[in-house]
Amino acid sequence: MSETEKLGIDTRAVHAPPAAVPAETPFAPPVYRTSVFQFDSAEQYADVLAGRTPGYVYTRIDNPTSDAFAAAVAALESADAGQPFASGMAAISTSLLTFLSAGDHAVAVGALYGGTYGLLHHLLPRWGIETTFVSDAAAAAAAIRPTTRVVWTETLANPTMRVPDFRALAAAAHAGGALLAVDSTFATPVVCRPLEWGADLVVHSATKYIGGHSDATGGVVVGRPDLLAQVRATRAELGGMLAPDEAFLLHRGLTTLPLRVRRHCASALEFAHAMAAHPKVASVDYAGLPDHVDHALATEQFDGGLYGGVVTITPRGDRAAGQRLCNAVRLAGNVTSLGGAHTVVSHIASTTHRQLDDAALAASGIGAASVRVSVGLEDAADIVADFTRALESLPD
Numbered sequence: 468m469s470e471t472e473k474l475g476i477d478t479r480a481v482h483a484p485p486a487a488v489p490a491e492t493p494f495a496p497p498v499y500r501t502s503v504f505q506f507d508s509a510e511q512y513a514d515v516l517a518g519r520t521p522g523y524v525y526t527r528i529d530n531p532t533s534d535a536f537a538a539a540v541a542a543l544e545s546a547d548a549g550q551p552f553a554s555g556m557a558a559i560s561t562s563l564l565t566f567l568s569a570g571d572h573a574v575a576v577g578a579l580y581g582g583t584y585g586l587l588h589h590l591l592p593r594w595g596i597e598t599t600f601v602s603d604a605a606a607a608a609a610a611i612r613p614t615t616r617v618v619w620t621e622t623l624a625n626p627t628m629r630v631p632d633f634r635a636l637a638a639a640a641h642a643g644g645a646l647l648a649v650d651s652t653f654a655t656p657v658v659c660r661p662l663e664w665g666a667d668l669v670v671h672s673a674t675k676y677i678g679g680h681s682d683a684t685g686g687v688v689v690g691r692p693d694l695l696a697q698v699r700a701t702r703a704e705l706g707g708m709l710a711p712d713e714a715f716l717l718h719r720g721l722t723t724l725p726l727r728v729r730r731h732c733a734s735a736l737e738f739a740h741a742m743a744a745h746p747k748v749a750s751v752d753y754a755g756l757p758d759h760v761d762h763a764l765a766t767e768q769f770d771g772g773l774y775g776g777v778v779t780i781t782p783r784g785d786r787a788a789g790q791r792l793c794n795a796v797r798l799a800g801n802v803t804s805l806g807g808a809h810t811v812v813s814h815i816a817s818t819t820h821r822q823l824d825d826a827a828l829a830a831s832g833i834g835a836a837s838v839r840v841s842v843g844l845e846d847a848a849d850i851v852a853d854f855t856r857a858l859e860s861l862p863d
């Protein structure tokens with residue numbers, strides 16, 4: 468009888484033989500679904516935990532599957548380092564809390580995702596962090612103070628699809644000793660890589676295009692290794708780490724990201740042109756249309772012919788017209804997220820921007836009837852036909 472066979476059944480159940488760690492490199496990223504890593508000695512454990520020796524200790528701090536995903540995003544964004552997060556908001560809040568302390572100031576440029584706006588506008592002031600909200604690079608330069616540490620913007624602002632001037636923003640931020648951080652969720656690294664235009668940090672909600680199948684939640688921050696080391700340290704304290712199962716799905720999504728995003732963009736352009744020509748549509752916001760206010764800037768900063776997969780269409784009429792359109796389309800569900808394989812719609816005034824009345828919506832360049840459309844991977848002709856039929860069903 469071996470030593471193991473002398474142990475009780477409960478002990479043997481707990482102390483099962485460990486899985487082999489193969490010498491061969493796994494072709495697909497393995498899922499390290501473990502919360503802890505075991506050391507050969509107490510000394511080795513202490514050294515890794517203290518950072519004297521590289522290694523893994525605890526999945527809330529680092530996990531190989533999650534790290535591999537972030538490194539893969541960094542490679543796409545022309546970044547030297549990346550860190551994974553449990554959600555886009557975990558990535559955003561951790562980044563902001565890394566570089567902003569009590570008494571510091573931030574400048575936010577253009578329309579922001581509601582969660583980011585809420586964090587900057589409502590939550591961070593409780594810790595003595597103030598934000599000035601401005602609309603363009605010139606106003607951002609004027610708003611910078613000696614205490615400004617971060618300039619924050621988004622590559623394609625929701626739902627107007629405005630595009631910031633990265634070079635001007637980076638110059639303004641750096642002249643004031645601040646970092647330029649860009650939420651590039653709507654663009655993805657396939658459309659635009661803000662680090663190549665002078666940004667210091669790029670943030671994504673990986674829940675959207677990167678995952679691409681509406682089945683995983685995550686976030687990622689990429690940039691210089693010295694900045695990312697600080698972001699990682701804050702995440703270890705705050706706890707917004709990406710779980711390995713989610714990381715596996717998001718990493719798999721990256722493999723087809725360029726293929727999917729090019730298709731999203733081509734279909735969105737076709738859709739935007741078709742909607743702009745429809746008599747029941749008052750306006751279309753899409754940076755790929757020549758009459759969009761930022762078309763030239765987008766064409767300069769984005770990769771050839773790609774303008775993203777989200778189009779905002781405003782049917783003629785009031786709020787009810789927008790909701791009727793959302794109810795009349797058959798291929799597109801009413802869904803809050805975006806960037807997945809399915810076309811989805813969101814009536815902006817009653818969902819993502821519900822806190823704004825009609826006057827405030829108009830001041831932000833949003834119509835009461837506006838509908839955000841995340842153009843999916845279906846046949847573009849079918850999407851256009853579905854929306855055309857739905858528009859025609861609206862009362863005159």
Ligand code: PLP
Pocket residue numbers: 554555556557580582621625650652653671672673674684685686804
């Ligand atoms: N940034 C943008 C531009 C978004 O649209 C979203 C989500 O809708 C987020 C960040 C937040 O990401 P998550 O929902 O993964 O926390």
